C-alpha cells in the first residue's frame with residue numbers, strides 16, 4: 001500500500017466527518033483502512049446525481065456552476081480529482097501567523113509532472129483548475145503549436161507566507177491558493193520558459209500567450225509578463241476570488 005493512501009485516509013476521515021461522506025473517498029478509505037472506518041451517513045452529494053464536475057470533459061471549462069462548487073464542496077472537489085485519475089495526498093493543516101490553510105493537498109501524479117523546488121501544497125480547487133488547464137488547454141496547445149505533449153510543468157511554488165508586492169494585503173500564496181508557473185518541459189525534451197519565450201514571435205510564444213489568455217477564463221487571477229516586471233518569469237494563477245487578467 002502506498003503511503004499516500006493512508007494519509008489520504010486520515011484526511012478523508014476528517015473531511016467526511018465534516019461533509020457527510022463521499023463515494024470515491026469512501027472507496028479510498030475502505031482500501032486504506034481495511035474496513036476499520038465506518039461512515040455514519042450516506043453520500044447525499046453523489047445521490048443528487050451529476051453533482052461532481054467531470055474534469056475529463058472539455059465542457060467542464062465552461063461549467064461555471066460546478067467550477068464554483070469546487071471551492072464550496074471539498075468532498076466533491078476531491079472526488080472530481082480522483083475520478084479524473086489525479087493522484088494526491090491530503091496535506092496537514094498549516095498555520096503561520098495570518099497565513100496558512102486548513103485544507104490543502106499535494107498532487108502526486110497528474111497528466112504531466114508538476115515540479116517545484118519544494119513540495120507544493122495547494123487547495124483542492126486550485127489543483128482541480130490546474131488539472132483542467134493542463135488537460136484541456138496546455139497539453140492541446142503544446143501539441144498544436146509545438147508538436148509535442150507536455151512532460152513537466154515547472155513551477156516556483158504555491159504556499160508562501162507573504163504580502164502582494166507593494167501592498168499591505170496578503171498574497172493568495174499565503175493561503176495555498178496560488179501557483180507560479182515558470183515553464184514547461186515537452187516530451188521531446190525541449191524546454192519552454194515564460195522568461196525567455198513569452199515574447200517569442202514564433203510557436204513558443206504563441207503557445208505561452210494562448211495558455212496565458214485561456215487561463216483567464218478559468219482562474220480568478222492570471223498574471224504574466226505583460227502585468228509587471230515581477231511576473232517576467234512566471235504566470236501567477238490563483239483561485240482567491242478577485243478577478244484579474246493581465
Ligand SMILES: [Zn+2]
Pocket residue numbers: 173178179180235236237
Ligand atoms: Zn504568484
